[in-house]
Amino acid sequence: MTAAASTTEPATTSPADALAARVRGLRKTFGATVAVDDVDLDVPAGAVLGMLGPNGSGKTTLIRMLLGLTRPTAGTVELLGCTGADLPAALPDVGALVEGPGFHPFLSGRDNLLRCAAAEPRLDGDLRRPVDAVLERVGLADAARRRYRGYSLGMKQRLGLAAALLVPRRLVVLDEPTNGLDPAGTRDVRRVVAELREAGVTVLLSSHLLAEVEAVCTHVAVLQTGTLLVAGDLRALLDADAGGVVVSTPDVDDAILALRAAGAPAYRAEGGVAVPPGPLEAPGIVAALVGAGVAVWEVHRRRAHLEELFTRLTEEDA
Numbered sequence: 498m499t500a501a502a503s504t505t506e507p508a509t510t511s512p513a514d515a516l517a518a519r520v521r522g523l524r525k526t527f528g529a530t531v532a533v534d535d536v537d538l539d540v541p542a543g544a545v546l547g548m549l550g551p552n553g554s555g556k557t558t559l560i561r562m563l564l565g566l567t568r569p570t571a572g573t574v575e576l577l578g579c580t581g582a583d584l585p586a587a588l589p590d591v592g593a594l595v596e597g598p599g600f601h602p603f604l605s606g607r608d609n610l611l612r613c614a615a616a617e618p619r620l621d622g623d624l625r626r627p628v629d630a631v632l633e634r635v636g637l638a639d640a641a642r643r644r645y646r647g648y649s650l651g652m653k654q655r656l657g658l659a660a661a662l663l664v665p666r667r668l669v670v671l672d673e674p675t676n677g678l679d680p681a682g683t684r685d686v687r688r689v690v691a692e693l694r695e696a697g698v699t700v701l702l703s704s705h706l707l708a709e710v711e712a713v714c715t716h717v718a719v720l721q722t723g724t725l726l727v728a729g730d731l732r733a734l735l736d737a738d739a740g741g742v743v744v745s746t747p748d749v750d751d752a753i754l755a756l757r758a759a760g761a762p763a764y765r766a767e768g769g770v771a772v773p774p775g776p777l778e779a780p781g782i783v784a785a786l787v788g789a790g791v792a793v794w795e796v797h798r799r800r801a802h803l804e805e806l807f808t809r810l811t812e813e814d815a
């Protein structure tokens with residue numbers, strides 16, 4: 498997949514402190530099911546915001562309301578400064594990959610994209626150039642002339658991504674973009690998101706791949722049964738969750754026993770034994786371990802990971 502510079506440029510540059518999207522009091526019910534419950538969310542311009550949440554937590558419904566594909570039961574949506582009846586005016590600047598009416602099964606991927614290109618108000622003249630460039634960019638050039646009907650799930654995802662990136666956008670919304678993609682496809686999506694971020698394009702993506710979100714996102718929002726549990730700058734959230742130390746040792750069980758005997762609530766963690774902030778600082782921890790005859794290979798400050806934060810947030814709330 499090669500980068501096509503012309504398709505990474507944002508159509509308009511937003512002031513640094515502007516919001517690409519803003520929702521207030523957003524709610525959606527389907528009969529007795531509350532899919533999204535009174536959500537307030539800001540998506541800063543230039544952010545890459547990862548929307549996380551267990552199955553059925555309301556991510557897709559929120560995204561569909563943001564894009565005007567589903568009408569909210571209550572609340573307001575502002576997209577690139579447009580709201581209410583003006584919302585459609587923002588849509589040419591918004592690229593989206595969402596589940597929905599698919600592509601024409603009997604046309605090739607390329608012909609499907611040519612139809613999309615014909616409907617783009619900002620494209621005219623020879624549509625084959627932007628279509629071929631974006632097919633290359635999403636790694637679909639080789640399969641471009643095959644019928645959509647025969648595409649694998651991953652190829653369909655790549656074509657959806659291509660449609661979202663067909664023209665320069667200010668906001669790109671991707672609902673589970675790596676769904677069905679192989680590891681190479683996942684890396685391609687990561688690269689496309691990084692290109693968009695470098696070009697100043699705001700990206701909102703939903704995903705279950707926490708490591709991917711941690712790698713590419715600047716911000717996160719965590720939903721649980723329709724409620725927004727937390728939203729904000731990813732690094733700040735992780736820093737606030739960090740603390741304590743991790744001890745690398747071959748004697749994990751003995752280390753846990755020794756630390757607990759010394760009053761520190763130690764537990765098994767990746768890389769050894771984690772000791773949360775508490776009565777013992779690093780020197781006390783090392784002294785307790787050495788005193789108990791436990792080998793200490795390394796002691797370092799514990800850095801929080803999104804997976805840990807997500808698990809704790811969603812399990813605490815469940």
Ligand SMILES: Nc1ncnc2c1ncn2[C@@H]1O[C@H](COP(=O)(O)OP(=O)(O)OP(=O)(O)O)[C@@H](O)[C@H]1O
Nearest residue numbers: 527530531532550551552553554555556557558559
């Ligand atoms: N059209 C619909 N009719 C009835 N219920 C719906 C509809 N769309 C969504 N729901 C319900 O709303 C809730 C939120 O669903 P949604 O698809 O937004 O969650 P999600 O977080 O995107 O889930 P997943 O991670 O599984 O894709 C679920 O309980 C779902 O069953």
